[in-house]
Structure formats: structure tokens, C-alpha cells
Amino acid sequence: MxxxxxxxxxxxxxxxxxxxxxxxxxxxxxxxxxxxxxxxxxxxxxxxxxxxxxxxxxxxxxxxxxxxxxxxxxxxxxxxxxxxxxxxxxxxxxxxxxxxxxxxxxxxxxxxxxxxxxxxxxxxxxxxxxxxxxxxxxxxxxxxxxxxxxxxxxxxxxxxxxxxxxxxxxxxxxxxxxxxxSQCLALDAIARRAITTDDAWRGGDYYGGERPTDGLALARQIGHVMYLSKTSMREKFGRRAAGRDAVRSFPADRAAAYFPYREVESYLDYQAEKFVDRFDPNSYLYLTRAMDDYxxxxxxxxxxxxxxxxxxxxxxxxxxxxxxxxxxxxxxxxxxxxxxxxxxxxxxxxxxxxxxxxxxxxxxxxxxxxxxxxxxxxxxxxxxxxxxxxxxxxxxxxxxxxxxxxxx
Structure with missing residues (x-):
């Protein structure tokens, strides 16, 4: 041991x-x-x-x-x-x-x-x-x-x-x-803006109240797409629709009911849901800026x-x-x-x-x-x-x- x-x-x-x-x-x-x-x-x-x-x-x-x-x-x-x-x-x-x-x-x-x-x-x-x-x-x-x-x-x-x-x-x-x-810098910038434009972020003063989970979830989804390759995404998901029991994690427009909720969407939603439970939105802002600056x-x-x-x-x-x-x-x-x-x-x-x-x-x-x-x-x-x-x-x-x- x-x-x-x-x-x-x-x-x-x-x-x-x-x-x-x-x-x-x-x-x-x-x-x-x-x-x-x-x-x-x-x-x-x-x-x-x-x-x-x-x-x-x-x-x-x-x-x-x-x-x-x-x-x-x-x-x-x-x-x-x-x-x-x-x-x-x-x-x-x-x-x-x-x-x-x-x-x-x-x-x-x-x-x-x-x-x-x-x-x-x-x-x-x-x-x-x-x-x-x-x-x-x-x-x-x-x-x-x-x-x-x-x-x-x-x-x-x-x-x-x-x-x-x-x-x-x-x-x-x-x-x-x-x-x-510059491409990665751009995507990181969009991810941070997803957090800071969430109404619950409140300038970073959200502790003890509602957390900006929607913004952090979107930031994580942007990041996760960066971590996958075209080949892996094609092999994992293709254009397949998610199963009938799949439930959307984010609000959808009225037309969404007509179109399929795809496996790739469901996967990203699942990853985002796991992430927001374990990570702090302000820390995500701080650490991505440190990486971008290096x-x-x-x-x-x-x-x-x-x-x-x-x-x-x-x-x-x-x-x-x-x-x-x-x-x-x-x-x-x-x-x-x-x-x-x-x-x-x-x-x-x-x-x-x-x-x-x-x-x-x-x-x-x-x-x-x-x-x-x-x-x-x-x-x-x-x-x-x-x-x-x-x-x-x-x-x-x-x-x-x-x-x-x-x-x-």
C-alpha cells in the first residue's frame, strides 16, 4: 500500500x-x-x-x-x-x-x-x-x-x-x-462572457445565493468542444437524434419540438450538468485568463x-x-x-x-x-x-x- x-x-x-x-x-x-x-x-x-x-x-x-x-x-x-x-x-x-x-x-x-x-x-x-x-x-x-x-x-x-x-x-x-x-483565445473569451453575462453572476458576488450555472454550463460546453476532435465527434454522435427519453437541459424555442434533439447536444448538456456541480464560475474566469496570458x-x-x-x-x-x-x-x-x-x-x-x-x-x-x-x-x-x-x-x-x- x-x-x-x-x-x-x-x-x-x-x-x-x-x-x-x-x-x-x-x-x-x-x-x-x-x-x-x-x-x-x-x-x-x-x-x-x-x-x-x-x-x-x-x-x-x-x-x-x-x-x-x-x-x-x-x-x-x-x-x-x-x-x-x-x-x-x-x-x-x-x-x-x-x-x-x-x-x-x-x-x-x-x-x-x-x-x-x-x-x-x-x-x-x-x-x-x-x-x-x-x-x-x-x-x-x-x-x-x-x-x-x-x-x-x-x-x-x-x-x-x-x-x-x-x-x-x-x-x-x-x-x-x-x-x-488566437482561435483558442477567442473561444475562451466567449466562454468567459457566457459566465459574466449570466444575470446570476452579479459581478462575481453570487456566493450564498443563486449561482450563474447557466453561464458556467455554456462555458464548459464551449471548452468541451475544444477538447474533442472532428473524428471523435463524428464517431461518437454523427447526426443521430437522442433517445425519446432524453430531456433538454436548456430552454428551447417553439420550433425545437419539430426538430431532433441530437446526441451531441445531449452529451454536451450532460457534461455541463456534471461540471456546474463541482466547479466555481469565478475560478473558471481566473484560470482561463491565466492560461490565456501565458x-x-x-x-x-x-x-x-x-x-x-x-x-x-x-x-x-x-x-x-x-x-x-x-x-x-x-x-x-x-x-x-x-x-x-x-x-x-x-x-x-x-x-x-x-x-x-x-x-x-x-x-x-x-x-x-x-x-x-x-x-x-x-x-x-x-x-x-x-x-x-x-x-x-x-x-x-x-x-x-x-x-x-x-x-x-
Missing amino acids: TSVESGTRSLGEFTFECGESIDDLQVAYEAYGDFEATEEGSNAVLICHALTGSQNVASAGLAETAGQARAWWNDIVGPGKAIDTTEYYVVCANVPGSCYGSSGPPAENPETGEPWGTDFPPVTVGDWTQAQRRLLDDLGVGRLHAVVGGSAGGMNVLDWAVQYPDDVARIVPVAAAARLD DLSEGYEGDADALGAFEGEALLMSFTGDWHFTVAQSESLAEACRTAGVPVAHHVVESDHGHDAFLVEPEKVGPPLRDFLAEGLDGRAIHDTASEDDGGEAEADFAPVHNSLFSG
């Missing part, structure tokens, strides 16, 4: 990148396994959760919480799994601004005794990284074996390589990019310059059906690593599942991740890509982007 620690740490005064401070930053976290440290480093692995995920990355804790927040990567993290909690000390922290126990809009403002609401300071990905560093210090963890994360959590991983390049030996951004493109090159001449101080190794993972964070974006990031002299492998997964593939296809994510954590880029994975002409020596740094570096 792997030991599990679940709780909240009080980290004292914290100044956000926006310049505002709070007197006592609370960070909720879960830790799995036992910590071991040597002169070379430690067995500690930090996992950065995605936008609406939580600290509950594996099976323990938050058992009553529905949706992604409950054990959202349970197929990857645990005893004998890709991130083996019998071998690694695994920590996952709920980021500031979220709603699963860390300081954020729904948390209590000690000065007023009421929820912070939109009085909470604006947060950035950089704030997430600094809060995690403070938490790890409090847990007695110095240098990390690896930082791993997907989606917005992958941006968090990249920020570790920039802010604390000497503190981590290996980074694994999964389904991530150096920044969002730019790896900010303050540097470019992405390669930003990564110049990182002396560890990197594994990038992307998915062919993902249009939210594309293969091309990951390859651009891999090229920046090469330019900066960071040893890197870009592992492309053939998948029709879209952005959610890193959550729903653990059999494709787990093997390369396990191999990289265990052996880095000097292990079997890299040597599998060597050509017969060089006698098995991997003279080329990397396989072509369309090839798996971890086949066989």
Missing part, C-alpha cells in the same frame, strides 16, 4: 505577479509514496493539473467529488503504473485561483469572513509555479526528479524550466504549447532564450487529433529546446480523441512516460530510433516528428 498524504498547507504571505498580496496563501495538495533524497537529487515528481483539475491525481482523497477532479489520472499514477508511487514521491497541488481547497475566489477572505469573489488577486501561471515551489519547500523537497503536466498543466511545467531551471532534472509537457493561438517567451528574446538556463531533459507529448494544442505547436517547442541545447524528444501519439487523449488513452501515454522517467533520453527509447547505418548509435538527436520515439 502506497502512503498518501492529503491536506492543506498555510504558506504565509504571498505576493502575486500582479503586485497584490494576501496574508496567508493556502495550498491544498496530495502526496503519494515516500520521499527519498540523495546528493544528485531526489525521487520527487511534481504533477501539474489541467485547467479544471485538482490535486487528486490518483485514487485517494476527494472521493465524493465528481468529474475530472476525482482521481483524474488514476490510470497513470499509482503503484506499478507509469508514475509509480512505490518508486517516486508524487506531489500534486491545487493551483491558486482554483476551488478545491487552495486560496481562490470561493475561499474565505480572512479580513471579511466572506468569500473573496473577484476581490481575489488576478493569478498567472507564474503564480502557480511559485506557490508549488513554496509548498515543496514546506514539504522538505528540494530538487525534483521531474515535473509532469498536461494542457494548462503543461504550461505550468514549462514555467518550472524557466523560473527554477536548477530545481528539476526532467520536464514532461503533455498536450501543451508555449502559448495559446507566453513562454515573455521577457525573453524568444522561446529558446527562455529555456536557455534549463540543463535537464525534456519529453514533449502531442496528439494528432488535438487542435487545441497541436502537434505543430509541440514541434515548435521541441525546436526551441534544440536551439537552446536542451536534450529533447517529441513523442507524437496517433489519436482521434482530440485534446482529451492524454486523459482517456493512458495505454498510449504511460509507456513513453514511464521509460523517460526511468532512463531519460539515454535509455532504450532513444536507441530504438537509431538507424542500422550507424551501428545502433543514435547520432541524430531526434526521430522525425511523425514517428514514435518509443515504439517496440
